[in-house]
Amino acid sequence: MTKIRAAITGVGGYVPDYILNNDELSRMVDTNDEWITQRVGIKERRILKEEGKATSDLAVRAITNLFQKTGTKAEDIDLLIVPTITADMKFPAAANLAGEKLGLVNAFTFDISAACSGFVYGLEIASRMVESGAYKKAIVVGADMMSAITNYKDRTTCPLFGDGAGAVLVEPTTEDFGVMDRILGYDGKGGEFLHMLAGGSLHPTSHATVDAEQHYVYQEGRTVFKAAVSTMSDISFEIMKRNNITPEKLAWLVPHQANLRIIEAVARRMEIDKDQVLVNIQKYGNTTAATIPLCFWDFEKKLKKGDNVIITAFGAGFTFGAIYLKWAYNTK
Numbered sequence: 001m002t003k004i005r006a007a008i009t010g011v012g013g014y015v016p017d018y019i020l021n022n023d024e025l026s027r028m029v030d031t032n033d034e035w036i037t038q039r040v041g042i043k044e045r046r047i048l049k050e051e052g053k054a055t056s057d058l059a060v061r062a063i064t065n066l067f068q069k070t071g072t073k074a075e076d077i078d079l080l081i082v083p084t085i086t087a088d089m090k091f092p093a094a095a096n097l098a099g100e101k102l103g104l105v106n107a108f109t110f111d112i113s114a115a116c117s118g119f120v121y122g123l124e125i126a127s128r129m130v131e132s133g134a135y136k137k138a139i140v141v142g143a144d145m146m147s148a149i150t151n152y153k154d155r156t157t158c159p160l161f162g163d164g165a166g167a168v169l170v171e172p173t174t175e176d177f178g179v180m181d182r183i184l185g186y187d188g189k190g191g192e193f194l195h196m197l198a199g200g201s202l203h204p205t206s207h208a209t210v211d212a213e214q215h216y217v218y219q220e221g222r223t224v225f226k227a228a229v230s231t232m233s234d235i236s237f238e239i240m241k242r243n244n245i246t247p248e249k250l251a252w253l254v255p256h257q258a259n260l261r262i263i264e265a266v267a268r269r270m271e272i273d274k275d276q277v278l279v280n281i282q283k284y285g286n287t288t289a290a291t292i293p294l295c296f297w298d299f300e301k302k303l304k305k306g307d308n309v310i311i312t313a314f315g316a317g318f319t320f321g322a323i324y325l326k327w328a329y330n331t332k
C-alpha cells in the first residue's frame with residue numbers, strides 16, 4: 001500500500017497593526033533598547049488593541065489569509081487545531097469560537113496547550129491524523145494574544161512577548177514530501193520555572209490572586225534559557241543525524257523565536273550557517289504558538305519544493321519538539 005504523508009500545502013498569517021517598540025516600552029518600565037536588543041534580539045512586537053477581539057480573532061484572520069492565498073473554502077476543512085495558552089476564555093475552546101466565525105461546518109475543532117511548543121505538538125497531531133487517511137484538509141493555527149497575560153510592570157518578561165497567529169494547511173500526499181520524522185517530549189520538572197499560577201482549578205480567580213498578580217506569565221529566565229538551548233540543540237542535532245541530513249543538506253532551520261541568543265546557540269550546535277536560519281524575532285518578539293508558522297508566512301518565498309526543513313521549539317511544561325519536513329511546494 002502507498003504510504004500517505006502529511007504535507008504543509010499553504011501558509012497564512014496575521015499580526016495586529018499596533019507596534020510596541022523598545023522605546024515606548026522603555027517609557028513604561030525600567031528597560032532600554034540596548035538591553036533588549038543585545039540580550040534578546042527584539043526591536044518591536046505587535047499588540048492587539050481592538051475592543052472585543054481576542055485570540056480566536058487572530059486565528060480567524062490568519063486562516064482567512066490562508067484561504068485567500070490557497071483558494072480553500074471553509075466547508076472543505078475537516079479539522080482545526082489551535083495551539084494556544086491564551087484562549088479567549090477557559091471554555092469553549094478558541095478553536096470552537098474561530099470555527100464558528102469562519103463557518104467551518106464540516107470540521108471538528110479543538111485547542112491544545114503546549115505553550116511555545118504548541119505549533120510543533122499541533123503539527124504532530126494533525127499530521128498523524130492526516131496520515132491515517134481520515135482527514136484531508138487540516139489546519140493548525142498557532143495563535144496567542146500574549147499581551148493579555150503579560151505584566152507590563154515586570155521588565156523581566158514584558159519585553160519578550162507579542163501577539164499574532166500563523167496558520168498552515170496540512171493535506172495528504174503520496175509523494176515524498178511533508179513530515180518525515182519527529183521528536184517530541186516534555187520534562188514536567190520544568191513547570192515551576194515558567195507558568196501562570198492563577199485562573200485554573202488550583203488557584204481559581206479571586207481578589208487574592210489578582211492582588212498577587214498571579215494572572216501573568218512568571219518566568220525564571222536563566223533556568224529556562226539553559227534548558228531551551230540544550231534541549232533544542234540536542235533534539236535538532238538528533239533529528240539531523242538520524243535522517244542523514246548533513247549541514248549542507250539542510251535548507252532551513254525554523255526555530256521557535258524566544259531569544260536570538262538561543263537561536264544562534266542551536267545553529268552553532270547544528271554546525272549550520274546563520275543564513276540557513278529563519279529569524280523574525282526582531283519584528284514580533286515571542287508570539288508563543290505562532291512563532292514558527294509566522295516564520296513560514298514571512299519567508300514563504302524562500303522555501304522551495306524539496307527543501308529539507310527542521311522546526312524546533314521549547315516552552316513551558318517544559319515541552320519540546322523537533323519535526324523534519326520536506327517542503328512540498330513553491331510559491332507562485
Ligand code: UT7
Pocket residue numbers: 030031032035036039040116155156159220221222223224225228257258259262286314315316
Ligand atoms: O519561549 C518560551 C521559553 N522562554 C525562553 O526561552 C526564554 C529564556 N530566557 C531568556 O531568554 C533570558 O533568560 C531572558 C531574556 C528572559 C533574560 O536574559 P538574561 O540574559 O538571562 O538576563 P538575566 O535574567 O540573567 O538578567 C541579567 C540582568 C539582571 O541585572 P543584574 O542582576 O545582573 O544587575 C536583570 O535585573 O539584566 C537585568 N534585566 C534587565 N535590564 C534591563 C532583566 N530584564 C531587564 C530589562 N532591561 N528588560
